[in-house]
Amino acid sequence: MTDAWQEPPSIPLLQWLVRGSLKQNLLQSIRLWVWLHLLYGETGDLTLPHRFSYVDWRDRFFTADHPTNEVQPALHNLTCPCTKATAAWLFHPDLIVTQSQWQAYQHRANGQASIRQQRDRFQQSLSDHDLLPLNFDHLLQTRLFGFTRRTLSKDLHHLVSMGWLTCEGNYFQKVTSWPDHPRAKQRSRHPSGQEFAFFTQPDLTAIADNFSRTFQGHHRFFVHVDYVISQQKLDRVDDWQSLLADIWQQDPIPPIHLQYQAAGETQGCSLIVYPVCIYYYRRGPYLCAYGQVPSADPALNWRNYRLDRILAITPLAWNDAIVPQSLQRQHQKQTLPTPDEIETAMDEAWGFDYYQPSQLLLLRFDREWNDRYIQDTLRHSTFRKIPHREVKTLICHSLKGELQEQLLDLWRNRSPDDAYYQAYYRQNDPNVLQRLRAWRPHIEVFLPWELRQRTIQEILQELKLYND
Known part of the structure; x- marks a missing residue:
């Protein structure tokens, strides 16, 4: 003390x-x-x-x-x-x-x-x-x-x-030594280069490190990101970040009892999870946690929980009776997950729902759009342009019978000057789906077939809004 x-x-x-x-x-x-x-x-x-x-x-x-x-x-x-x-x-x-x-x-x-x-x-x-x-x-x-x-x-x-x-x-x-407890946040006035290491893109780390200081009394470097957390819930988000920071200072890191209300749900759910890290992804901060999930499935799994939708966080003891035995065993064997596992999974496939299955994504862009906005840009490590002839191979490996022939016919009728890209993405990942929607009408989804059909239904539904 x-x-x-x-x-x-x-x-x-x-x-x-x-x-x-x-x-x-x-x-x-x-x-x-x-x-x-x-x-x-x-x-x-x-x-x-x-x-x-x-x-x-x-x-x-x-x-x-x-x-x-x-x-x-x-x-x-x-x-x-x-x-x-x-x-x-x-x-x-x-x-x-x-x-x-x-x-x-x-x-x-x-x-x-x-x-x-x-x-x-x-x-x-x-x-x-x-x-x-x-x-x-x-x-x-x-x-x-x-x-x-x-x-x-x-x-x-x-x-x-x-x-x-x-x-x-x-x-x-x-006592002369206080127990660990939630503390008010204290911010450094002069962040060091090491403090910018949380950027997952190395070039952003260098930019922030070099240009976050002032020049002749003025800031010359600014970052604007999409941030959907309402002003009324900022205190809640700050409080959860502060509490989680205190939890991660404990040894061992305890499991937590999480009360969470997902988007569109009227009732919250109660979960026992192991908190791993916080990720800011596209629109706001998320707690990445491993443990019980909001479904009837008893198996442990990863999930992301947006901080403004968390209703309560209560630290637990590892020997607490409500902690799932399978999670306790991982703690005893020292096999609990780490943030590195998330980064590895996100490198393997495009999207933030890194716990979902990976699927092949095959896309077509018209030539002009590709030249302007797609070519020589980094979307994901698996996102790459492929030769025109390679499209047939991917279709034949992914589809059989009538569906295969149908998609091959469509491909043959498209301009050979179009650009084709392949990637691996997380099934139904909303962030990837939003990116694909933003590229319309200059993009065509070839694979997976289910996503192609879903895209067609969305376009037809959208068209009705303008035909009525």
């Missing part, structure tokens, strides 16, 4: 502190966050003895007239911390203000603006994670420490179970 506790009440941290439903235990999670400030923060020094009891803490934290019996304390003294509302602990810039000082702050114009901004941000973040309690406003007005001795003493034992305190009999002791 080197620094004082100063973590903000982020959703991943609050979720981690309660180890359960944050929606149902929001008050306790916030109180635990305050406990850590009181025990390890700069402003919460209570001059506790080296070994302290609950009574030691109570007598230093509450005012002298605070009740010492087992009943819930009444509103007896506005300077006693037990009278202080949850909102005051969260939204006042000074953690140790009294309830009366909080009330005065609420009536100042600058205080009202700051409280409203922080409250709205906190509420939106909970909502983005689908963790907003129905009684949110009531909870903010609830006295955070206005509970019985039994409840507050349970908080201390909860911190013991998490490794924040040790306990011997009725006495507690602070």
